[in-house]
Amino acid sequence: MSEKRTYGKTEVELSNLDKVFFPDSGFTKGDLVDYYEKIADIMLPHIEGRPLTMIRFPNGIEDKRFFQKDAPDYFPEWIEKRSFDKKEGGSTNYVICNDQATLVYLANQACVTPHIWLSRQDQPDKPDRMIFDLDPSKKGFDAVKEAAFSIRELLVEELGLPVFLMTTGSRGLHLVVPLKRDHSFDEVREFAQQASKYLEQKYPETMTTAARKEKREDRLFLDVARNASAQTSVAPYAVRPIEGAPVATPIDWVELKKPDLSAQSYTIKNIFRRLGSKDDPWKDIEKHKVNLSEAKKKLEKLIEKTSEDT
Known part of the structure; x- marks a missing residue:
């Protein structure tokens, strides 16, 4: 046809x-x-x-x-x-x-x-998104939810960053920080790596930055490798090649508390019913873009304090 x-x-x-x-x-x-x-x-x-x-x-x-x-x-x-x-x-x-x-x-x-x-064609070397990709272990999506709220405590409450959520439509969750285009990819990736290392030290039983699967055990993998030049991330509202046609779906923090929410909750068949009763949670994401300089200083102080305490 x-x-x-x-x-x-x-x-x-x-x-x-x-x-x-x-x-x-x-x-x-x-x-x-x-x-x-x-x-x-x-x-x-x-x-x-x-x-x-x-x-x-x-x-x-x-x-x-x-x-x-x-x-x-x-x-x-x-x-x-x-x-x-x-x-x-x-x-x-x-x-x-x-x-x-x-x-x-x-x-x-x-x-x-x-x-x-994670950058646009007019300034390809200046990202306007920073992504923390939460890749679950065998424990599944409940562990992803729990980790997301712990990461929110660091990024939002302690570092003052805006953080937007998206189910990947596959297994995990993306935490996305909208950025002013003031930083290079190297600077953004370094910040994301430092934050992930800090989280790994704070939650050693549940989170890891180990890229090799055999080293992760049952811990959730904090993947920040996408924060690099020419690296890509699944587009919001993209369909995943999985039966049921799940969709990578922006959500808000209240929704993350729903006990039945999974990475594949929304599909090409139910996404429009959702959008008919709820605006796109990322509708105003561009209005929340930030510079990382102040957050970087705060993070360095937290890391320094942790080193002193240990």
């Missing part, structure tokens, strides 16, 4: 809409396209201006996937693209998804899950 849809002045040709992408759930490529068409107004403010990596599943989520950074030559001219030099030489021509037509086109290209940079 194929058809053409028009968004503003742009016509998008859609194909194979009846191909099943989520076999157990029965969701088709058409369902994926419809979802991204409908979520566009809410999702676009969180991804526009950011280089995008496509995770594509041409034959559905149970078949081969591939990560694609470079926009293929056959992508239409109306899709915005930006070329960035690679350290090893050459360049990569990234998609910049600024409109509904592009988002729908990518879904039609079997891009189930778009990932985005």
